Amino acid sequence: MQFNQLLRERIRETDSLVCVGLDPDPDKVPAPLMDKPDSVYRFCKAIIEATSKFVLAYKPNLAFYESLGVEGWDILRRVIRLIPDGVLKIGDGKRGDIGSTAEKYAAALFDLGFDAVTVNPYLGRDSVAPFLKDETRGCFLLCLTSNPGSKDFQTLRAGGKLFYEHVAERAVSWNGNGNCGLVVGATHPAELRGVRKAAPDLPFLIPGVGAQGGDLEASVMEGTDGAGEMAVINSSRAILYASSGPDFADAAARETLKLKEAINAVRAQKKAKPA
Amino acid sequence: MQFNQLLRERIRETDSLVCVGLDPDPDKVPAPLMDKPDSVYRFCKAIIEATSKFVLAYKPNLAFYESLGVEGWDILRRVIRLIPDGVLKIGDGKRGDIGSTAEKYAAALFDLGFDAVTVNPYLGRDSVAPFLKDETRGCFLLCLTSNPGSKDFQTLRAGGKLFYEHVAERAVSWNGNGNCGLVVGATHPAELRGVRKAAPDLPFLIPGVGAQGGDLEASVMEGTDGAGEMAVINSSRAILYASSGPDFADAAARETLKLKEAINAVRAQKKAKPA
Numbered sequence: 001m002q003f004n005q006l007l008r009e010r011i012r013e014t015d016s017l018v019c020v021g022l023d024p025d026p027d028k029v030p031a032p033l034m035d036k037p038d039s040v041y042r043f044c045k046a047i048i049e050a051t052s053k054f055v056l057a058y059k060p061n062l063a064f065y066e067s068l069g070v071e072g073w074d075i076l077r078r079v080i081r082l083i084p085d086g087v088l089k090i091g092d093g094k095r096g097d098i099g100s101t102a103e104k105y106a107a108a109l110f111d112l113g114f115d116a117v118t119v120n121p122y123l124g125r126d127s128v129a130p131f132l133k134d135e136t137r138g139c140f141l142l143c144l145t146s147n148p149g150s151k152d153f154q155t156l157r158a159g160g161k162l163f164y165e166h167v168a169e170r171a172v173s174w175n176g177n178g179n180c181g182l183v184v185g186a187t188h189p190a191e192l193r194g195v196r197k198a199a200p201d202l203p204f205l206i207p208g209v210g211a212q213g214g215d216l217e218a219s220v221m222e223g224t225d226g227a228g229e230m231a232v233i234n235s236s237r238a239i240l241y242a243s244s245g246p247d248f249a250d251a252a253a254r255e256t257l258k259l260k261e262a263i264n265a266v267r268a269q270k271k272a273k274p275a
Numbered sequence: 276m277q278f279n280q281l282l283r284e285r286i287r288e289t290d291s292l293v294c295v296g297l298d299p300d301p302d303k304v305p306a307p308l309m310d311k312p313d314s315v316y317r318f319c320k321a322i323i324e325a326t327s328k329f330v331l332a333y334k335p336n337l338a339f340y341e342s343l344g345v346e347g348w349d350i351l352r353r354v355i356r357l358i359p360d361g362v363l364k365i366g367d368g369k370r371g372d373i374g375s376t377a378e379k380y381a382a383a384l385f386d387l388g389f390d391a392v393t394v395n396p397y398l399g400r401d402s403v404a405p406f407l408k409d410e411t412r413g414c415f416l417l418c419l420t421s422n423p424g425s426k427d428f429q430t431l432r433a434g435g436k437l438f439y440e441h442v443a444e445r446a447v448s449w450n451g452n453g454n455c456g457l458v459v460g461a462t463h464p465a466e467l468r469g470v471r472k473a474a475p476d477l478p479f480l481i482p483g484v485g486a487q488g489g490d491l492e493a494s495v496m497e498g499t500d501g502a503g504e505m506a507v508i509n510s511s512r513a514i515l516y517a518s519s520g521p522d523f524a525d526a527a528a529r530e531t532l533k534l535k536e537a538i539n540a541v542r543a544q545k546k547a548k549p550a
Contacts, residue, residue: 063379073345098422104338124424147373149399158431
């Protein structure tokens with residue numbers, strides 16, 4: 001099945017748009033696990049066990065594992081295996097390189113078991129193509145990111161359109177295998193509407209609703225498709241570090257459920273509204 | 276010492292602009308090493324031993340190690356240690372993420388021992404800042420890459436300038452610590468002149484002269500600074516796979532020396548020319 005179709009089915013099965021960012025910082029591991037052997041892995045395991053019934057997807061950001069050195073890659077491999085069947089695994093590496101090298105990155109990430117990855121589009125079509133070759137795996141292209149620096153280049157105006165709008169347009173044209181999506185930050189709710197208009201059917205991965213302070217309601221309203229679907233809404237720190245005490249897993253579960261319900265309330269509102 | 280100054284000193288000490296891309300493909304390891312234990316590491320070791328006296332730098336592309344799984348990161352760590360003192364180590368990962376995550380990537384790569392890294396600028400200033408914080412380490416921003424896809428986004432015209440020219444301009448303004456550089460592909464010799472004009476003092480990392488067919492003479496002429504310095508000219512496949520037989524190391528040495536001499540001949544020509 002093409003990835004974008006699979007995503008839609010998983011959204012219906014889980015009734016959730018929530019993605020938990022598995023970005024473990026060894027300095028922030030909750031007290032009960034701190035300084036224990038394999039603490040980062042055990043932290044991720046506890047978070048997955050507590051939250052998996054509320055989520056659509058998990059999204060490990062590779063930087064957090066890479067910064068742990070050789071061991072980090074082994075932790076990542078083991079964490080991915082903990083994610084239950086039926087929950088999507090998104091590898092957030094934002095890779096991008098010339099075609100022959102991008103093939104290596106695509107193989108590395110998909111071999112790890114990721115269903116989808118994030119990719120930086122700056123190097124253009126041949127750098128993205130290897131990630132789109134297998135229709136069962138998804139590729140979310142960075143479009144408009146959630147950070148302050150997004151205004152440095154992404155919003156330059158070229159030929160009557162902003163740069164990130166060019167990316168959205170290309171993504172639509174590169175979606176021949178039904179597996180291309182876009183990353184659009186929740187910190188830009190007004191712009192989300194424009195990107196959704198340019199790419200009505202593509203899945204959006206929307207980071208920035210938690211610690212980064214993005215607008216949840218607007219993100220769901222503008223970021224989902226006409227059916228209130230096709231959006232993956234990520235929160236990392238607000239869930240992982242909801243508590244630093246012995247109740248960290250319960251607190252993470254509570255935050256995840258709260259986010260799921262808040263999102264679904266907006267989805268219900270959207271459906272009730274005349275289009 | 277600031278990285279860009281260190282680079283200039285190393286160029287003078289080695290009298291070389293040559294960078295060898297350590298991008299080992301396990302399927303292309305020369306016959307004498309193929310199927311031997313630790314063949315990728317031994318291949319890199321033989322290449323480094325054969326070529327190090329002719330080079331300014333080595334540049335491992337991280338994709339080639341990442342695609343080997345957990346073991347690949349261990350190989351990378353050991354390969355970096357083989358590079359002799361006095362030869363620069365450039366980590367080609369093209370990373371780029373929001374500020375807090377970029378700090379993790381910067382720590383991961385500089386802790387591995389790299390003197391400089393390549394970074395994708397698409398996420399803007401806060402995504403680049405962590406790589407520029409330590410003035411002794413260099414950060415080469417992707418500007419105009421060597422691949423066909425470079426025309427998809429990098430050459431869009433915004434506000435009277437091409438997109439990659441905006442990147443070059445920002446790089447100049449972000450060079451407060453004297454450690455920012457640019458990646459400009461040898462497959463665009465005419466454009467190199469414009470980028471050099473926009474960033475007269477920054478070091479350029481210039482890939483694409485070997486297997487990718489870039490124009491060596493124009494790259495050296497246009498890519499070096501006024502003193503015929505501040506360019507790092509990379510060749511990967513043409514050196515690594517100069518021969519697939521038992522003479523592969525000698526063949527790699529020959530190709531490296533040939534490239535060094537060809538580059539230095541153009542530098543001599545440039546110096547002889549009235550400016």
